[in-house]
Amino acid sequence: MKLNLLIYRLALSILLGTAASSVAAKDFIPRLGVDVEQHSNITLEPSGSEVEDTMITPYFGFQYDDKGEDLEAKVDFLLRHETYAENSFKEQDLFNINGVLDWGVMPGVLNWVVEDYAYSQRIDTTEDNTPDNVENFNVLATGPDFLFSHEIYDGVLKLRLADVYYSKSNNDNMRVIGSAAVYRPLNVYSRIGAEFSISNVKFDEVFLTDYTIASAHANYERETPYGVLNLHAGASWADHENGATDSAPLFEAKLASEEGLGQNYSISLSTKYSDPALDAYDPFFTSLLEISDQQTINQNEISGTGVYKQDRLELSYGIQGERLGFSLAGFSTKSNQLLSTVEDTKDIGGGANLSYLLTERAVIWVDGYYSRSEYVDIIDERDKPAAPEPLGARVDRYAEITGVGVGASYTLRDSLSFTLGARNLESQSDDPNRQYKDDILYFNVQYRGTPKN
Numbered sequence: 042m043k044l045n046l047l048i049y050r051l052a053l054s055i056l057l058g059t060a061a062s063s064v065a066a067k068d069f070i071p072r073l074g075v076d077v078e079q080h081s082n083i084t085l086e087p088s089g090s091e092v093e094d095t096m097i098t099p100y101f102g103f104q105y106d107d108k109g110e111d112l113e114a115k116v117d118f119l120l121r122h123e124t125y126a127e128n129s130f131k132e133q134d135l136f137n138i139n140g141v142l143d144w145g146v147m148p149g150v151l152n153w154v155v156e157d158y159a160y161s162q163r164i165d166t167t168e169d170n171t172p173d174n175v176e177n178f179n180v181l182a183t184g185p186d187f188l189f190s191h192e193i194y195d196g197v198l199k200l201r202l203a204d205v206y207y208s209k210s211n212n213d214n215m216r217v218i219g220s221a222a223v224y225r226p227l228n229v230y231s232r233i234g235a236e237f238s239i240s241n242v243k244f245d246e247v248f249l250t251d252y253t254i255a256s257a258h259a260n261y262e263r264e265t266p267y268g269v270l271n272l273h274a275g276a277s278w279a280d281h282e283n284g285a286t287d288s289a290p291l292f293e294a295k296l297a298s299e300e301g302l303g304q305n306y307s308i309s310l311s312t313k314y315s316d317p318a319l320d321a322y323d324p325f326f327t328s329l330l331e332i333s334d335q336q337t338i339n340q341n342e343i344s345g346t347g348v349y350k351q352d353r354l355e356l357s358y359g360i361q362g363e364r365l366g367f368s369l370a371g372f373s374t375k376s377n378q379l380l381s382t383v384e385d386t387k388d389i390g391g392g393a394n395l396s397y398l399l400t401e402r403a404v405i406w407v408d409g410y411y412s413r414s415e416y417v418d419i420i421d422e423r424d425k426p427a428a429p430e431p432l433g434a435r436v437d438r439y440a441e442i443t444g445v446g447v448g449a450s451y452t453l454r455d456s457l458s459f460t461l462g463a464r465n466l467e468s469q470s471d472d473p474n475r476q477y478k479d480d481i482l483y484f485n486v487q488y489r490g491t492p493k494n
Contacts, residue, residue, distance in 0.1 A: 067106070068107070072488065073102070076100070084130075091477075094129040099121075110148075114142050119138075121136070139158055152186045162177075166345060176208045182202065216241060236258055236325055238325070250282050252347070255277070256276065260273045269296070291313045295307065305357075305359050316348050384417075392408060404449065438472045441469045443467050444466045446462055457488050
């Protein structure tokens with residue numbers, strides 16, 4: 042069943058990429074390669090129980106972009122096959138898809154859209170990112186986009202029927218997503234709008250609680266000397282099948298520098314209700330109206346299932362000179378599951394990267410990363426006999442992970458590159474099972490084709 046679904050997703054990506062083949066010119070960029078990682082402690086065991094192994098991951102993918110008169114297709118596909126020399130974990134296939142097929146039924150007015158977004162995610166956000174705790178998460182959606190205009194107002198109506206798939210956990214669900222928005226320009230550099238979305242979720246398994254999640258908010262966008270400012274304010278609410286209801290204010294603010302400058306930066310603050318599918322799918326994006334860009338997915342943030350309230354602060358800064366580059370980023374997140382306090386988490390973290398261009402084809406870098414997670418742990422047999430608490434007890438835990446690394450890459454040709462590096466990971470925690478070290482040596486060789494049109 043799972044293999045058939047994988048073949049189906051691959052076939053769908055190829056279909057999205059070839060459906061527009063009869064119109065206009067196309068760009069097709071294949072890529073293939075292999076990652077090799079030697080781990081001193083691949084299972085992230087406590088000191089004294091380390092397990093060495095080598096992870097070998099061949100991969101294949103492509104980017105496809107075809108824009109015709111009435112039909113547009115964009116696909117970014119990657120399939121990875123993870124294997125382990127000493128069989129520490131089972132081999133597995135993981136696939137990433139970012140694909141959109143946009144058909145202009147009535148060009149400029151009514152489009153029919155097929156979208157497929159697939160990513161790897163952690164099954165349990167309170168556990169470490171080992172292969173056993175990783176699965177594929179996929180949102181396949183289809184439906185119409187309708188644009189209407191009146192004087193200086195533009196409006197968008199969207200409807201989607203979506204299939205949400207989990208490769209290991211039994212959280213598959215179907216959903217209907219509806220959204221409506223209206224926008225009005227104030228002048229050449231600012232505009233206001235109002236947006237509403239609703240998503241009704243029905244799980245395949247009867248023991249999971251169906252729900253409806255919705256939001257309504259006003260927004261304001263303005264180009265400033267410091268970048269583009271986006272503000273959203275309103276409310277979110279959720280209504281569960283078991284009768285539980287929740288509501289909370291919604292607020293998002295982001296200031297980001299314009300692209301093309303010698304330096305770039307962004308700062309964002311948000312509080313809202315969401316769920317994994319809504320994190321992967323933007324209910325207000327449409328190619329009919331250049332109001333919002335399709336959101337960039339942070340794969341580590343799409344985890345689990347169900348409605349959660351998330352408060353998040355993000356900062357980033359980067360500067361790139363002729364040879365020297367530097368970037369810095371940080372975040373703070375608090376997530377609360379609406380129907381469970383066990384999965385409540387607090388996370389802070391950040392990282393920095395310094396790179397230097399030796400030649401036109403060679404670059405070296407050094408980077409560092411830190412994160413701290415606070416979560417609730419339920420004592421089970423795995424925690425015994427080290428844990429003094431009784432079985433079933435709720436314990437507040439923390440885990441701090443630091444990582445430092447160095448690396449270098451060389452482009453032999455425009456289409457062939459090599460990367461070599463080393464990284465050290467260390468975790469400190471009041472959970473004995475999450476105190477570990479892992480030294481990693483990694484190597485990559487990749488072929489990336491040049492655009493053909």
